[in-house]
Amino acid sequence: MSDQDVEILAIGAGPSNLALAVALEEMAPGLARKSLVIERDEEVSWQRGMLLPEALSQVSFLKDLVTLRNPRSRFSFLNYLHATGRLNDFVNMGSFVPYRLELAAYLRWTAEQLKLVGVARGKECVAIDPVLRDGVLTGWATRTADGDTIRSRYLVVGAGRDPRIPEPLLGVAQERVIHSTQYLQRIAELRKDLPYRVTVIGAGQSAGELFTSVQSELPECRPTLVMRSIGLNTYETSKFTNELFFPSFVDEFHAAMPEARARILAQMHHTNYAGLAPGTMDSLYRQVYLDRLSGRSRLRMITMHDLTAARDEGDEIVLELTDWRSGTVQELRTDLVLLGTGFAPQMPRMVRRIADAVGVDEVAVTRDYRLVLDRPATAACYLQGVNEATHGIADSLLSVLAPRANDILQDILTHRAAHLTEVQAPLAAA
Incomplete structure (x- = not known):
């Protein structure tokens, strides 16, 4: 076990915190040397569970970690392609959206290119405690699964939202x-030669991808897609809406009244949720069409049904589906349930624990993503990717990575300058 002092600790080496690390290296090298990103996995990745061979990103490659902030950066996606000898191939493909596998490789490459900001892999955060002195918040003590403690003045949480698990499935065998x-x-x-009965829950992009992928991953399976909606829909992709x-x-968005924000989010729901990319929709329909044409009847869809109960029975799960038209x-x-149900809209457990520890009843952030505290503080915590309600639907996506990193860094620099005396004091003594 060991202790470590840093000025900025970023939890999670996903796109959000890598964008911040890049901003630190380019704009505040002195502070970058005192900054650390920790990642619970042994390698930096992105959407690890869904890096399907043919899955495309839904966002332009220009919305990478840095381009919208600094188009000349060596950390851009285009420079990654150039450095790895793949620029001509990508240009020739004629697409603004890279494959998901490419973006994951770009993130790994970026983490390896960092020279000043430390990246510690295999470091899982298990607890975060506020450091108080005379009632003033002066820092954070983050404990990791290997027994280390990392003390920091600034904490940036970019670990993502918690997976959404339908309540009826919480009580069944999770294997x-x-x-x-x-x-x-x-x-x-799993064995590939067994005739699994597979149920996919959901009506969005991930559910469509699961339904398609499992047909090849488990060649003998019989998949059923279950959804509450009347059918599958494509994303709303109007350039005006975009x-x-x-x-x-x-x-x-941030300046709008709370009720106006909620109304905007409701109207934009189908730009990011409960929809499929047009290419995925077309491919999926062709699969169903050919299945019907062949007479195999391997593929099945159940629409307009709610999952209302579930139980284990021997080696299978019994799902209770209620038709909301008739009751x-x-x-x-089923033998296996695949969840394309996305992520819980509530604040992640990690964020809620931090808020509870500092006595915050309701999690709120400033325009610059700083957690609003109800106590004097010379330290601060920033939240990335979980502020949709106050910062808009793009907050959980790749679209605002680079500008958001700039906002957070500028706020940290301003905050440090305002507390210069405290910043110079040894953090360990706080």
């Missing part, structure tokens, strides 16, 4: 339930 975040790792552990994903819209209940027996 037969796989959320999309764990799909590839866990599906690889302007609401511009970084400049964050200011406009009729049917049972669906």
Whole structure:
């Protein structure tokens, strides 16, 4: 076990905190040398469970970690392609959206290119405690699973939201339930020659991808797609609507009244949720069409049904599905449940624990993503990717990575300058 003092500790080496690390290296090298990113996995990745061979990103490559802040940066996606000898191939493909595998490789490459900001892999955060002196918050003490303690003045949480698990499935054998975040790792552990009955829950992009992928990953399986909606829909992709994903819209959204924000989010729901990319939709429909044409009847879809109960029965799970048109209940027996249900809208458990520890009843952040505290403080905590309600629907996506990193860094620099005397004091003494 060992202790370590840093000025900035960023939890999670995903796109959000890597964008911040890049901003630190380019704009505040002195502070970068006192900064650390910790990642619980042994390697830096992104959407590890859904790195399917043909899955495309839904966001332009220009919305990478840095380009919208600094188009000349050596950390850009284009420079990654150039450095790895793949720029001509990507240009020739003629697409603004890279494959998901490419973006994951770009993130790994970026982490390796960092020279000043430390990146510690295999470091899982298990607890975060506020450091108080005479009632003033002066820092944070983060404990990791290997017994280390990392003390920091600034904490940046970018670990993502918690997976959404439908309540009826919380009480069944979890070895037969796989959320999309764990799909590839866990599906690889299963035998390929068994005729699994597979149920996919959801009506969005991840559910569509799971339904398609499992047909090849488990060649003998018979998948059923279950959804509450009347059918599958494509994302709303109007270029006019997409302007609401511009970084400049964050200011406009943040300044709106709370009821107006809620109304905007409701109207933008189908730009990011409960929909499929047009290419995925077309491919999926062709699969169903050919299945019907062949007479095999391997693929099945159940629409307009709620999952109302679930139980274990021997080696299978019995799902209770209620038709919300008639109230009729049917049972669906299955060997494996795949969840394309996305992420819980509530603040992640890690954020709620931090808030509880400092006595914050309701989590709120400033325009610059700083957690609002109800006590004097010379330290601060920043939240990335969980502020949709106050910063707009793009907050959980790649669209605002670079500008948001700039906002957070500028706020940290301003905050440090305002507390210069305290900043110079040894953190360990706080």
